[in-house]
Amino acid sequence: MVDHASTDVNAGNVGSDVKEADLDMAGAIVALKRHARLIASAAGLGGLIALGIVNLVSPRYAAEVRVVIENRETALTRAGKDRAGAQDDAVNLDPEAISSQVQIAYSRDLARAVIRDLDLANVSEFNPLASPTGLLSGALGFVGLGRDIARLSPEERALDAYFERLTVAPVDKSRVIEIRFWSTDAALAARIANTISERFIDLQTRDKLERDRKVRRYFEHKIDDLRTTVADAEGKVQQFRGEADLLTGVNNLTLASQSLTELTAQLTAAQGQQAEAEARARSIRDLLKSGRPIESAEVFASPLMQRLTERAAALRAEHALQATVLLPGHPRMRELQAQLADNQQQIRGQAERIIRGIENDARSAGDRMRAIQQALEEKKRSTNSNGDKEVALRALEREAKAQRDLLEDWLALYRDAAARDSLDARAANARVVSRAEPGNIPVFPKKLPIVLITILTVASVAVAAVVGMALTAGAGEENARVQPLERREPELSYPVFGAADPEPAVPTGERMIEPEAAMALPVDQEESAPEIARRDTPDEIAAWQEDLEREKDDHRDAPFAAAAALARPDEQEHRNFGMARLAAKLVVVTGVTNARGEALLTLELAAGLAARGRRVIVLDAHRGAETLAGEVGVTLAHSLSDIATGRIGLAAAIQPIPGMAAHLLGDGGADSDALDFSTPRLSMALEALGLSYDSVLVRVASLGQGRDLVRHAGGAATIAIEAPDADDPLAKAAERSLALAGVGDILILPRQERNRTSAARRAA
Template sequence: MSGAGSVGNDVDIDLGALFASLRRNGLFILGGAAVLAALALLFCLLATPEYQAETRILIETRESIFTRPNGETAADRPVIDQEGVKSQVEVLTSSDLLKKVGARLNLADTDEFGKPSLLSRGLIALGLKKDPSQIAGDENMLREMRKHLQVYNVPDSRVIVVQFSSEDPSLAAKASNAIADEYIALQRAAKLQSTDDATGWLEPEIADLSKRVKDAEAKVANYRASSDLLVGQNDSTLATQQLSETSSELSRVRANRAASEAKAASIRRALETGAALDTLPDIVSSGLMQRLRERQIQLNAQIADLSTSLLDGHPRIKALRSQLADLDQQIRGEGRKILESLENEASVARMRETELTRELNGKKAQAARAGDEEVELRALEREATAQRELLQTYLTRYREAASRTDRNYLPVDARVFSRAETPAEPYFPKTWPIVSATFVAGLLLLSIFVLLRELFSGRAMRPVDNDPQAPANEIQMPAGREAAYASSAAALADEKASPVAENPARPAPSAETIQQIYDSYTTIGEDVPENPHSVHTVASRLIELGVSRGLVVSPEGDDGSAASVHLTRELADRKLRSILIDMTGTGAISRAMLDGKTAAGITDLLASEKQFTEVIHSDHYSDAHVMPLGLADPERAMRAVDRLPIILDALEAAYDIVIVECGPSTADHVRRLTSSATQVILSVVDPDDNAVALSALDLDENGFEDVLILTDADTILPTPPSGEGHPGPHAAL
């Protein structure tokens, strides 16, 4: 369709006529837009200018690190989130704050905020608006202030913008700054009130806590004394400390006993075996034993010296040997004394060990009793510690709050970082933007008005033409196919000045449809070709017969197949939905319709490699469609040749006529593709060609008698005599 969309069953929108109306009404559109722009300019000149001032507030924590309690860092302070910032926006627009600003600037006495305007007074006189004087309090002033006030938070930041507009530029700046200052003062007052409340609550709480801490510590001391849980060294109870000392002493005594017993055993073993005693550490360490050992060495030395000059029986040597024997007896006697001493030490150690063991058991029982009592003591100590720490915290907070109140140091978590200046230019009205926007809007609205008027008048409507581009994915029989055949036949009969043959299977076309088809035919050419086998004549014959499928046999190959292309285009020019299926061996005719391009076609569809939407293409030179030979393997496609009749039936449901170019096919091949409304066409280039004669004979012998002859040449083939009916193809040739 050439229109934008269908508005009915028989009309469509003519976009050309629709936009032509804009050209015809150009002066009206431009003039109307200019008038609207002039009215906008007049409004801007007469309107009272308003000025807008802007103050910016930053919400941040302003507490100094040097005044923060307990050395808190910035990371320890709570961060103000977006909800907190939005809450501050609501505070800035609160009634109490605006009332204070209004009273500070005496806005109730101004004409802009306290007295109604001329228009308002007129509405009040007519009873359409309430008299502000009857409104209680400052409600009227607050309502007017809110109309001129705009407070918002800058996205993704903690900046709050306060904008105030007024007819007086200085008042706009003063009001904007006053709102910000009043907000800061309000926040400081809120902090002061919070600090005063805190000190008022902490003072009696500290007094009560002091008493509770004193009582808790007294309970700890009394319980410790009554339970004998006095604390010794290392913050441990005396029972525990004594148990530790007794245990250590017992371990020492046991070690000494074991050492004495071991020493005594070694000396006893040496005495019993007669071994030398001077090898034992305890014997060697004895002073007497050391002197005896020295004397023994001297005697041995004298005997050795005298033995060089005296015999063993000499009295001198005998005397020395006797002294040496007495000396050995003394050494062994001293060894036995040392043994008795060590045994006495071991005996004393065993008695000491027994006593310490008995004492240790007593200490253990006492320590066990002290452990049970310490549980209660620790509970009392924890309570006293908790009360003491809480008291210390309260005292710190109280001193901090009291010092801030006394020194008047209460930093507000907000500051004004951009104060409003007196605006030099009004923000309303913006003359040129308003005039320009009004002019553009006038052009748009008046253009829409002209287009709607043209549509509703019906001048932009035209009759709907049959759409030659039938969507391939909606293959179904068009509702008006039979009517199109009947109307085409009626138009052809009207051209020949002969009555239309009655066909009881089809309804008679209306006079309007016949006139439309006749008009479309006259645009092609008023003279009917003299050749009865030309493309024009064969197309008319197909329409007259109501054919839905045309099978073209071209025994001369691609030369004869060219006529089927012309026939398909002729049918498309007559407003019929037509499609050409290329089933030749070369695919040349479909490439001619697609500017030499190869594309998916009938073989791809038979091989189930493509869908209908992918194999149907538009002819580049007409409204006809074409289904090329395709790109799939022909042998594989021919295995599914039984699907070809089904495909042709589906195409007949979507198109008015389907032309199948069969190339130099035989009658047996053609018979497989025939249906109830099929016409066989023999395309001829040279009537004297032997292949043409053989093909005509084959068709005639196999029962195809009513074959139409198609030729693109000017040669007029012989026609049968009048009244003899339709000849067979062979007889015609």
């Protein structure tokens, strides 16, 4: 067994570096690389065709008009009841109203007006019969396969062309609508767009005018009838008022109501006078009782009281003057005191008379109040008897007033409608904010985008076709297995040239694996396994060598011409599928005598490459007991045959090699000698492995299989031959046959030298 101490690497760490790419996707990538020129050519051809078509198509020019929808009524043009303030545009011009305006712009009445104004029916662009497509449509309609436009009037044909070119849409988050019209004539497109906007506004104005005229005509008849109704209602009111003695006076009040009002006012005045008189009398009496000076308006208003007051003031002044020189008992002093007392007595008497006069006034006011109350009660009794009549009168008055108010409202509406009976007096709820101008840049065809889109589309279709063929290429492999090389090429006297490429063999370059690197690995000298029957027996190799020597003189100038001529073109192309990138990574291992030595050599090479830091995978296509899986002690559930027939994917068959930083992929199985690595699935498998690993080692089942694999790789691969020694005749014969077959890089790794090198290293 192999000593793996120097390569003790965790296989799980290596596994994380391997891409879990599916075989089908790898094949798709390879197919895309192979057909890159075809895809590019198809895309370029599609772009040229698209460029020619867009240059032949008549350019289309678009003109655009923007119209804002708003309430343009003013205080003068608005109805009388709305003149106090403008109506809310947000209520009248909601999104639904804007959408309605868009539909108005699409109306056929407006379209007919535009067609008549611009005489579009006589323009060739609006006459489908004048174009080849129109003639085709007419022919299809004639046989019943379409609409017969020949039976339409010129105006109807112009309408169809008109609506095909018209686009009206609201601008987002605004009250603006966009009217867009395209034509092959830029000036005509602008003229039509502007005419549409003018007709659109004129249509709204005429619609308002027509509504006002209908209102006026309606009110003309209704107002005459309503006037008669109002006159009858007012006449009934006057007649009932006279019959019920409910005549009105001031302020439109009945006489009874007016009398009640006056009596109530008089009663209130009498009550006030009585209360006022009683209050004045009580105030003066209180002043007399308290002995304080009588200060009242009634007292001051009495001339007698004024004289008495003045006399009292003069006596008090003289008494004070005499008191300065006379004693209180002096006769003059007693006289003055007597005069003052008499004066005060007179003042009090006069005050009593004033009080009695005021009290008399109060009693008079009370008597008058009672008389007024009596009259008021009598008037109320008489008024209550007329209550039912007044109720009926008020009902008649309400009816007359309602009819009169309705008449006034209708008269106001009639006057408003009559005042707006003119186009100049009406304002449409729209105005143009941006007029159309003739453009010089066509909106169709967009040459650069169309060409680019065509190129991308053709390229996408080509890529999809290539990928589809690559993904389905292996579907029938199980029913069409590749036959052995000898059976596919019976014409040749030797099987070496069975599938040779027509190109010259690639010259031997720098070898991927040096012999010293292989011999540096230890090899177990004991070989207990029996020899295994192989397809390339020593007799076969000797026969090949003799056949090659005989053929050398006949094919010296072109040794591979006969094989290339015998190979089918499709098979020749199929064998070179995607193998160019594996040239520097592929190592084919075979042997001439010993199967176990061949297996050990494969493991030695894998260990040496892995020790150098390379990512290595080993493919075992050998049949028999001496498999690599048996040597390393692992069990493989799948084989290369399963991959070739499509039963499993590539990632599911890979397993790590214990104790080595390398991976192992399937033993050959019972039919490994029939494996052909040029088949699509195995070829794609090798390509996918070459993308994920640094080195791919393939242990082939026979020398012929190894030769075919190297030639399939373009000759840029290495074949390592395991032999007992360097001069082994079978190994030399195999080397010569491979060289004559076009294989350039051949290594004979003698078993004895490898064993000596391993022993020397172990001794050191």
